[in-house]
Amino acid sequence: MTTSAASPARGRTPGRRHGGSTAAGAVDAARGRVTRLATRAVHHPLLPYVLLALLPILAAAVRAWVSGWAPEGDDAIIGMRVRDTLSPNLPLVGMRSTSGLEDPALASHHPGPLEFYLLALPAALLGFSGAGLVLGVALLNAAAVIGTLVIGWQLGRHRVVLPLTGAVLALEWSLGAALLVRPLNTFVAAFPLLLALVSATALLLGRLGPMWVFALSATLVAQSNVAYAPLVAAIALLLVVVGLVRWWRLRHAVWPLPGWRPRTQQHRRWGPGRVTFAVLALAWMPPLVELLTATPNNLTQLLAYRADGAQQGGGVRPDQRLSFAVGQLVPVARLGRYGDHLAVPPTPAVAALGMIVVLLLALAAVGGKRRVTTRRPWTVGRCACALAVFSLAAEVWALSFLRVSIAAAYWLLPTIVVSVFAWAALGIRVLELLPEGVRERVGRPARLAAVALLVLALVPTLTTPTDGAWRGSRDAQQVSDPVVTALRERVRPGSDVVVLPAGLWPYLSLASAVGFQSERAGFRTYAVSAWPYPEDMAHRQVDAAPPDSVRVFLQERQADGTWPQLPPGTERIPLPAVEGRPELAFSLLVPPASRRIAGS
Structure with missing residues (x-):
């Protein structure tokens, strides 16, 4: 009796000790995983590229904080709209556009308010101050830069990341320190557009992991400014067509019918498609609510503005649209700095040089030896060059929305982003075409020399005066x-x-x-x-x-x-x-x- 009565007591005590040791073991295991991840991140070969690319953004944020930057004009309205995201008056559309300057009946907004929601938490942490807006924009641009380089690393390691880092630094140079942390919707969309182009390249190569990244970045770009929306729509349409063709070739069925699929591609509960659908549903919910509740709604106004421009013939002439689109490939004026001079059509000589670059992109996309080590005929460089040519053509069409009477440099900012991506695509393709032996012999010295040049490229970005811009x-x-x-x-x-x-x-x-x-x-x-x-x-x-x-x-x-x-x-x-x-x-x-x- 004594033994049997004491047994439960003896059994309960080890149980408590066992539970405590289990909890301690779980904590130790979690700590070990965090330590291993931190160690891997610190020693990862991608880290130097990331630090180089983030340094101008960090420096711009510090300079803005030290100077006591505070919003005015449209920046201040954005700050108030960011505050609205945590109030009952939720934003449903983007900033007011300039479509109603000539005719108030055509007044409209930019497509969506995603920027306001993404900036809300960082701004709230600093009391919705100017410093909070700067922090939010810096984090948003930093996330886009990191995403660009991470996807580039997954696509081709140093061979892809090195040109992409150069593209990021070139875009940072073009915008300048003042615009890197400014919340104006036009500038906030620049780095997400570069991320969308890189993730679109991955999707064209059949890598579905970055699908949700493209959906989120492309949505942010399209909602931020009407100037970006046609380009994003064209790229999205290209991806949809390619995806439908691949679905048919793989499954012998029309999407969304499941058809037949290999065992290696069985159903996953939360695959890239479903995650992407969830991202799109959340990101486009506010404009959809406005579409169903407002009269007239914003989409109707934007379509009316487009139709009125087509009837009045107010768009830029086709030859000028081509010059604007390809002229940024040869940044002669102010060495590619963004400014009001962009609204002036490039000279015929600059446009001709730009067309030569487009021809090189086309040849790089279709020419050269195909890699025999892969089943896919399209390499990263070929695919990126083809996407750059397609994006430039789409931008020529997008510029038809530009009205001559209200021409502004910000309409041409997408061409700058596409141009830096195009040069990165050419660089990737050149590295692909180098013989394997040459890459092995000069790989490390060439990478060190290229990184040194990238460091030198930081100097003008970090030392550019901001007095005029601020x-x-x-x-x-x-x-x-x-x-x-x-x-x-x-x-x-x-x-x-x-x-x-x-x-x-x-x-x-x-x-x-x-x-x-x-x-x-x-x-x-x-x-x-x-x-x-x-x-x-x-x-x-x-x-x-x-x-x-x-x-x-x-x-x-x-x-x-x-x-x-x-x-x-x-x-x-x-x-x-x-x-x-x-x-x-x-x-x-x-x-x-x-x-x-x-x-x-």
């Missing part, structure tokens, strides 16, 4: 800081504040800058101009402000030297003069119910 932010802060200080001193916290600009500079830059900063100060702000149709940003429009709102007047002196009339009771508050800017007046009208009580 002047708008600096000038806007000289106005927004005293305005917000006056609001804090005179207005009750949480009051409604409407910002009313008069003049070009207040309208384009200052109103949104003041709105962004005053919202961070705890006021409910209305600082966005009215819109001819219902939109998801209606709660921020000036005409949505309550009648008893605090009014902030930002006014430029009129051409006759007088100031616009103000309502009775308005207090004029001095502002410091901003060098090189129009003379500005700041006035404040505070209703009695919103006045701050002394000492509160």
Whole structure:
């Protein structure tokens, strides 16, 4: 009896010790796995390329933080839209486009708000400040760069990663330090487009792992700006056609019928296709909601804008479109730096040189010896060159959306991305065509020399002055800081504040800058101009402000030297003069119910 009664007690004690040892063993095993992964990452041959490519982005972010960069203009509106992602007023479409400048009936937005949602968490960590936006853009660009190099490593190791690193550095040089961390939707799409091109190359080679990467990056690019959407649509259509043909050849059935498949390709519960479908469903859900609930919806407006341009003949002539598309392959003007000069058509000589590069790409895609070590006739270099030619042709078509009266350099930013990818494709193809023995003999010295050149290429990117590019932010802060200080001193916290600009500079830059900063100060702000149709940003429009709102007047002196009339009771508050800017007046009208009580 004693023995049997004691047995459970003796049995329970080892069980507790065993459970504790099991938990400790699991922790040790997890720690060991993390240690092994960290060791592998530190010693991975890809790491030097990644560090080289990320250094300009890191340097740009640090320079922006040190300078105290704060958003103004469209950047400030993006900052407010990012804040909306964590509010009941969720963004459903992208930023306002310029389609309504000539005809307000054609007013539309860029296709989607994915950028706002991706920047939300980093921005929230730093209180939705300018530093938070910089952090979000830096992380977004860094993720795109890392994804580009990781996929390149999977495709061909050093032979592919080395040219791709050069392409990344060239794109960083073209944008410059100021634009590498600017949240404006046009620039945010540049590195994701490069990632989309590299992942599309992998898909064309039959590697389905990066399918979801292409879906996410291409969606971000297409939603960010209408200028990118036609190019992304053309590449996606190419991939769909290639995928359908391969499905038929492999399974002898039309997709989505399963047909026959080899044992090595049996069904997986969460294969690349299903993951991609989930990514697309989440990324396109907000525009789909807008499509079903808004009248007129954004898609209808974009199609109307396109149809109106075709009827009016407002697009760029075909010969100029070709010159614009291929001219960036030969970056003569300002050594490929992005700027307003891009809106000027390239000279015939530059266009001719660009056509020679296109011819080289075509020859590289179809010429050369086929590798006998693989069943696939298409190598990485051949496939990348073919995709570059296709993308340039698609960009010629995409530029037909450009209206001459509102020509802007940002419409041509996709051609810069395609151009750096094209040169990387040529570099990959050249390395493929080198004899195996030559690659083995000169491989390591050549890689070291190439990496040294890449390091030298970092110097102009890291040392480029940003004073001119960040002047708008600096000038806007000289106005927004005293305005917000006056609001804090005179207005009750949480009051409604409407910002009313008069003049070009207040309208384009200052109103949104003041709105962004005053919202961070705890006021409910209305600082966005009215819109001819219902939109998801209606709660921020000036005409949505309550009648008893605090009014902030930002006014430029009129051409006759007088100031616009103000309502009775308005207090004029001095502002410091901003060098090189129009003379500005700041006035404040505070209703009695919103006045701050002394000492509160």
